[in-house]
Amino acid sequence: MTHADNGGKPREACGVFAVFAPDKPVAHLTYLGIYALQHRGQESAGIAASDGEHLTVVKDMGLVSNVFDDRTLVALDGDLAIGHTRYSTTGSSMWKNSQPVFRDVGHTQFALAHNGNLVNTAELARDAGVLPGAMSSDTDAMAEWISRAIGEHGSDPEGALPAALSEVLPRFDGAFSLVVMDRSRIIGVRDPHGFRPLCLGRLDGGWVLASETPALDTVGAHFVREIEPGEMVVIDGAGVRSSRPFADDRVDPRLCLFEFVYFARPDSELYGRNVHQARVRMGEHLAHQAPVEADLVMGVPESGIPAAEGYARTSGTPFGHGLVKNRYIGRTFIAPSQEMRSLGVRMKLNPLKENIAGRRLVVVDDSIVRGTTTRKMVEMLRESGAAEIHMRISSPPYRWPCFYGMDTGSRSELLAADMEISEIRDYLGVDTLSYLPLDALVEAVGAPGAGFCTACLTGEYPVPIPPEAGKGVLEGGRTSAPEPQSLFQGAMFDSTAGVMPSEEAARDSR
C-alpha cells in the first residue's frame, strides 16, 4: 500500500493490550480492549490466550469486529491474553505479518505484540545469521532473538521468557512498546525513550496493560500508572514485578509529540494530561499566534475540531461546522479511475454549503503531511462559495519522515520538506496559512519538563537512523508541489469510521 492510502495523513503503527485475570473472560476483555484501540491499526487484528496449559493464537487481516466473533472468542478463553491491532510500518500488509507472533521453543511457548518500529532490524537479522529478506518484519527479528535466548534458558520453562527478554531487549534500537506472554504470565516493556505509550490498569481480580487509557476504561479497569521508559513489568499470580533491563544512560523519555497532536484518542491521558484538552489549548495558542478577521472558525473533522474550538473561543469568532464527515464508508475503497479518485474525497468529507457561502473561513487542521487531500478540501470549500480561506495548523510543518512507528512515507512525499510557507500556501490555494510553532505546541500540551520526540518537525532523531534504514527515505526533500493530475493517483480511500460508532473513537483517516 502507498502512503496515499490515508489521504495524506500519517498512520498509527499498532495498538497493544494484555490482561491477566484468572476467572474472567480474558478473550472477550481483550476483544474490547483492542476494539478501543482500533484507531491505532486497521489492517489486522489478533489475540493470543492461555489457559495455563496451551497458548492459542487467532489472528487475521481486517478490523477487530471482522476477525472475531463469539465463537472464536469462546475458544480463546483462559486466564491471560494479549491482543494487537496492526498497521504495517515495516513488513508488508499480509497475514504472516499480523500479530501476536507466536513461537514454540523447547518447553516455552510465547506470543509477542509490538507497537513501534525498530531502526536496527537489518543489523539484528545480520547478527542472527538470517539471510537478507528472510525476516519479514522488525517484530519477527525480536521474536527470533527472544527465541534464541529462551533456547539457552530452556531448562526452566517458568523463568525462561523474562530471563530471555532481560538479556535481548538491550539489543533492540528504536521504538517498542511490547506485550508478551507465555502460558502463565503477561509482560509489558517500553523502550528507553518511551516513544509509544503503554499503561498499567487494575481490574477487579487482575491486571491490564494497554497502549492508551480508554482501553482500560472500556474493560472496567482503573488507571494505575504509565509503564516508564526503559521499564519491564512481569505480571502473574504473584502480582506485578518491575525491572530495568536497559543501561541507565539509554533512558531518555521522548514520547511521540504527535500522539498529542493527532494519533491518540481524545479521551486518552498521556503524561497525566487529557489529549482533547491539549488539542483545545493548541487552538487557543494558534489564535494568539495567527489572528485573522473572519466570520466562522471550522475544524477539519475529526482531529482538527478540538483545536478549532480553542481558536474560536480565544479569537471570539463564531465556531461552526463547514464539512460533514461520512462515518460509514467501508474500510477500503479502491478508486478505479481518476474521476472516481477525485470523488473519493467527497465520499469522506462533504461541504455544508449554507455555512460556507460568502463567509470568511478559518479552517483548522492538526497537521499537513502530503497535502493532497487538504488541497482538494480547499477546492471544495471554494466551490461552495467561501469568500476567504485562512488555514491554521495546530502543529509545525511536518518536514521529516518518522522511523519510530508512524507511516509518513519518504521525505520526498512530505509537502513541507523543502518548501517555504508561502509556497505551501499557494499550492493549497488558501488566502493565508499559519502553523503553530514548536514551543507553543509543547506549552499547549501542558506537561512541563516532559521529554518529547519532535524528529518529524525538527529532523533531530533521538535514536540515530542507520544509513541502511534511512536510504531512500531521508533523501529527496520535496522542492515543488506535486502536479495536480497526480493527486489521488493509485489512492485507496480508507476509513475506520464504519466500525467505530463513537465519534470520539472514530479516527480521522483523511
Ligand code: SF4
Ligand atoms: S518522528 Fe514524529 S511521528 Fe515519529 S515518533 Fe517522533 S514525533 Fe512521533
